Amino acid sequence: MKIRQPSSRREFLKTTGGALGLFGMTTHVPSSNAGAAEGGPPPVKRDRAQLNRLLDQMDAKGYQFWSVPRKDGEFLHFMVKAIRARNVLELGTSHGFSAIWMGLALEETGGRLTTIEIDKERYDLARRHVSEAGLSHRITLIKGDAHMEVLKIEGPFDFVFFDADKEGQLDYFNKLYPKKLVPGGILLVHNAIRQASSMKDYLEMIRKHPDFDTVTLSVTMDDGFCLSYRHRV
Numbered sequence: 001m002k003i004r005q006p007s008s009r010r011e012f013l014k015t016t017g018g019a020l021g022l023f024g025m026t027t028h029v030p031s032s033n034a035g036a037a038e039g040g041p042p043p044v045k046r047d048r049a050q051l052n053r054l055l056d057q058m059d060a061k062g063y064q065f066w067s068v069p070r071k072d073g074e075f076l077h078f079m080v081k082a083i084r085a086r087n088v089l090e091l092g093t094s095h096g097f098s099a100i101w102m103g104l105a106l107e108e109t110g111g112r113l114t115t116i117e118i119d120k121e122r123y124d125l126a127r128r129h130v131s132e133a134g135l136s137h138r139i140t141l142i143k144g145d146a147h148m149e150v151l152k153i154e155g156p157f158d159f160v161f162f163d164a165d166k167e168g169q170l171d172y173f174n175k176l177y178p179k180k181l182v183p184g185g186i187l188l189v190h191n192a193i194r195q196a197s198s199m200k201d202y203l204e205m206i207r208k209h210p211d212f213d214t215v216t217l218s219v220t221m222d223d224g225f226c227l228s229y230r231h232r233v
């Protein structure tokens with residue numbers, strides 16, 4: 001795993017707010033009850049100012065905890081809502097920043113997120129952050145090695161986010177596909193541009209896989225995502 005260093009591009013984006021971002025959501029904080037949940041536990045009422053403070057604090061520590069940039073968190077939030085995801089899996093929780101963005105979207109879809117982290121301190125911190133965000137009813141945190149834990153979890157999932165060890169993507173894929181990713185499901189891999197060389201085997205495989213449509217995109221002009229859609233037929 002690589003330590004994330006500020007880059008000039010990152011600094012540029014910080015000051016410009018990401019001129020070429022997919023959408024302008026820099027000050028966006030999801031509303032507490034953005035629509036009725038479709039089944040599952042009901043959404044909780046939360047203090048938006050408090051949530052905003054928590055997200056700001058976590059964002060400020062993003063380098064320390066290798067969490068996704070805020071705009072990528074917003075993109076995850078958008079995707080979970082857009083595909084009406086109900087059963088989401090994340091590999092690599094860190095302090096819970098991306099988990100909270102997805103968890104807030106699941107308040108609308110009525111779904112659940114399972115997220116796996118190997119490091120005990122980060123797992124403990126994520127648990128605290130998830131609770132502070134009022135999302136403990138939506139998010140199940142697992143402490144363990146995701147390479148082992150994915151074999152134990154049941155699935156199937158309709159949205160899977162890989163953000164743990166970059167060299168492990170192919171192994172994760174082989175353990176999850178086909179049984180644990182539904183037809184019509186989305187597989188999203190972070191750092192597919194910035195750390196492409198660490199996941200070359202995975203990227204080569206998924207781009208020519210006959211059961212998937214795959215695109216590479218960047219919201220921040222930096223880290224990049226590899227986004228794959230599993231065909232329904």
Ligand SMILES: C[S@@+](CC[C@H](N)C(=O)[O-])C[C@H]1O[C@@H](n2cnc3c(N)ncnc32)[C@H](O)[C@@H]1O
Pocket residue numbers: 065066067068091092093094095096097098099116117118119122144145146147163164165
């Ligand atoms: C890039 S960070 C995740 C950031 C997080 N998704 C976010 O945006 O807030 C990667 C995390 O994966 C964890 N990790 C690395 N290898 C792992 C493994 N085999 N199983 C579970 N977690 C792992 C690291 O400890 C680290 O916290």
